[in-house]
Amino acid sequence: MPAKEGPPVRKDSSAAPLLAVVGGGAVGLICALAAVDDGWRVRVYDAGPRRRAAQVAGGMLGCLGEARPGEPELLAASARSVAHWPALLRRLGDPSVAAAEHTLLVAGDAADRAYLDEAMTFAREALPDAAVEELSAAALRGLELGVARLPIGGYRLASEGAVDNRRLLAALRAALTAAGAELIDARVTDLADVAADETLVAAGVDSGAVLPGGLDGLRGEKGEVLRLRRTPWSVAPPQHVIRARWRGRNVYLVPRADGVVVGATQYEALDGQDRGPQVGGVADLLADACEVYPGLRTYELAEVAAGIRPMSADGLPLVRRVDEGVLVAAGHGRNGIALSPGTARRVRGLLGAGAHGERARSHREERSAP
Numbered sequence: 001m002p003a004k005e006g007p008p009v010r011k012d013s014s015a016a017p018l019l020a021v022v023g024g025g026a027v028g029l030i031c032a033l034a035a036v037d038d039g040w041r042v043r044v045y046d047a048g049p050r051r052r053a054a055q056v057a058g059g060m061l062g063c064l065g066e067a068r069p070g071e072p073e074l075l076a077a078s079a080r081s082v083a084h085w086p087a088l089l090r091r092l093g094d095p096s097v098a099a100a101e102h103t104l105l106v107a108g109d110a111a112d113r114a115y116l117d118e119a120m121t122f123a124r125e126a127l128p129d130a131a132v133e134e135l136s137a138a139a140l141r142g143l144e145l146g147v148a149r150l151p152i153g154g155y156r157l158a159s160e161g162a163v164d165n166r167r168l169l170a171a172l173r174a175a176l177t178a179a180g181a182e183l184i185d186a187r188v189t190d191l192a193d194v195a196a197d198e199t200l201v202a203a204g205v206d207s208g209a210v211l212p213g214g215l216d217g218l219r220g221e222k223g224e225v226l227r228l229r230r231t232p233w234s235v236a237p238p239q240h241v242i243r244a245r246w247r248g249r250n251v252y253l254v255p256r257a258d259g260v261v262v263g264a265t266q267y268e269a270l271d272g273q274d275r276g277p278q279v280g281g282v283a284d285l286l287a288d289a290c291e292v293y294p295g296l297r298t299y300e301l302a303e304v305a306a307g308i309r310p311m312s313a314d315g316l317p318l319v320r321r322v323d324e325g326v327l328v329a330a331g332h333g334r335n336g337i338a339l340s341p342g343t344a345r346r347v348r349g350l351l352g353a354g355a356h357g358e359r360a361r362s363h364r365e366e367r368s369a370p
Contacts, residue, residue, distance in 0.1 A: 016041045016363040017356035020196035022188045022210055023047075026054035026165070026340045027329050028202035029172035030088065034344040035200075035351060036179045037091075039364030043196065044176065047187035050275065052169070053204045053336055056225045056307030058241075058254040058263050059165035061085050061338045064130055064157045065103050065243050067123035074315050075126050078335055081342025082160075088341050089163075094171045099164045100255050103157040103241040104135075104144060106292060112245035113152050120155055131158035144238050146295050151244075162241045162254050165337060191326065197356045200327045200347060205272050205310040207330035211322060217313035218331055220269035224281040226262040226289075227303035228296055235295030244292045251288040259299055262289045266334070269308045277306045309333050319346045327351070 016039055021032045024046025032042045049055045060066075063078035089097060105120070107113035120132055133156040140154050141147050173183060188194060188203075188210060201207050208215035230237060237260045242253040254261040265281035282304055290296050312318050312331030317339055319329045327350055332339045351357055 015359070017197040017359045018043060019351065020045065020194045020199045021202060022191075022194065022199065023202035023204060023207070024183070025052040025202070025204055026168065026172075026337045027204075027332060027343055028200070029169065029176065030340040031200055031202060031329060031344045031347045032181060033091070033172060033175055033179070034348050035360075036176060036181050037364075038348055038351070039360035039362070040351070042176065042181040044181060044183050045186050045188045045194070046183060047203065047206070048185065051187070051204065051206060053307050053309050054165050054169060056223070056305045057165040057337060058225065058252055058261050059099060059163040059168065059337055060103070060241055060243075060252065060254060061162055062103065062157075062160055062241075062243075062335070063338065064120070064123045064127070064132060064160055065105065065241070066335055066338070067119045067126070069118060069122040071315060072126050074335070075123065077316065077342060078338055079127055081339045084341035084345065085338075092171045092175055094167070096257070097163050097167045097171050099162045100239065100241045101159065101161040103160040103243060104140060104147075105155040105157065106140065106147060106151045106242055106244040106246075107154050108151060108244065108246040108292075110152065112247065113154075115245050116154060132156075133158065144240055144242065146235055146238060146293050147242070148292055148294055150291070160241070163337065164256055168337070196325075198325055198327065198351060198354060200329060201322075202329040204330060205269075205308045207310065207328060209272070211326070211328060213322075215318065215328065215330060218318065219311050220272060220274070220308040221266055221311050221333070222269040222274055222306055222308055223264040223266050224277045224285060224304065224306045225264050226282065226285055226301065227256070227259065227305075228262060228299040229259040229302040230299055234298040238293060242292065244288070246288045246292055249284060249288055251285060251292060253289060253293055253296075259302065260296065262286070262296075266309075272308065275306050275308060277304045281306075309336070317343055319343055319350075321350055321354075
């Protein structure tokens with residue numbers, strides 16, 4: 001678990017340039033924290049939990065588990081970003097944010113196993129040093145006794161864990177507050193209402209509506225996610241992230257302190273307001289989850305929710321300068337939490353090369369001086 005570390009010492013911030021971040025999800029908050037640490041004053045505009053994709057998420061820090069043949073650039077970007085997660089967790093100083101350390105890929109039948117084999121062959125070719133261990137059914141169940149007896153094997157992905165998405169968001173907000181950032185609970189619909197030296201739009205699927213010229217290629221994909229609460233007579237939740245390919249469908253189980261997060265369906269959202277869970281998606285998730293891990297039948301169904309993932313045309317995040325004084329970071333799709341530290345590094349580079357980057361660097365050096 002990460003060691004507890006405090007925020008850096010802050011001095012007077014009056015001379016620092018101001019960065020406004022439109023978006024209070026994982027991408028926006030992690031970019032905001034990186035900017036604070038680089039010497040910027042930061043003001044975050046948060047439209048609230050309902051509009052955050054990260055609010056309805058498993059929190060998986062997956063690159064190998066998300067490997068899809070034909071997506072080498074996304075796999076490489078995910079791997080680079082996930083490598084920065086240990087440092088971010090140390091920066092937050094809250095061990096409870098981490099939810100799991102390793103992942104198991106589980107196949108339900110021969111066709112599902114072929115699907116996983118193809119994905120892992122692609123991942124190994126793209127990332128030769130990847131820690132991928134093939135498992136028999138017996139070896140898999142030896143690692144997770146609660147898994148059903150039906151699977152025909154799978155893989156173990158070492159060090160591919162998960163975070164508790166909601167504890168992460170709370171820890172980021174706490175770290176930003178401690179570092180002197182300003183958090184404003186308000187939805188921005190017009191950048192003319194935001195006064196700052198630089199503005200970062202990281203509002204997920206709403207980013208296109210905020211930018212004056214829109215954002216070509218950004219669309220929303222809806223997904224249902226369930227939260228199951230353990231009862232006193234329930235079996236223990238899994239220790240690993242379990243990502244199953246089950247009779248042609250994908251389902252994941254991610255442990256939490258009080259139960260399990262189950263997800264996730266994926267289909268085109270009607271619009272940016274389409275956040276109502278559908279019966280069919282919920283029924284499929286429950287059926288598959290309880291077949292993969294039968295003990296979940298004794299858990300309570302604590303929450304049924306649907307979020308909208310912001311998708312780009314090619315599946316890669318849209319991180320760039322839009323015009324003088326405005327940047328965008330959107331389109332992270334199903335990997336938003338995992339990709340956030342990598343996005344923050346790209347945003348830092350864009351800010352550092354801008355007109356106010358030198359002022360921020362000078363202020364950082366000034367406040368860190370003895």
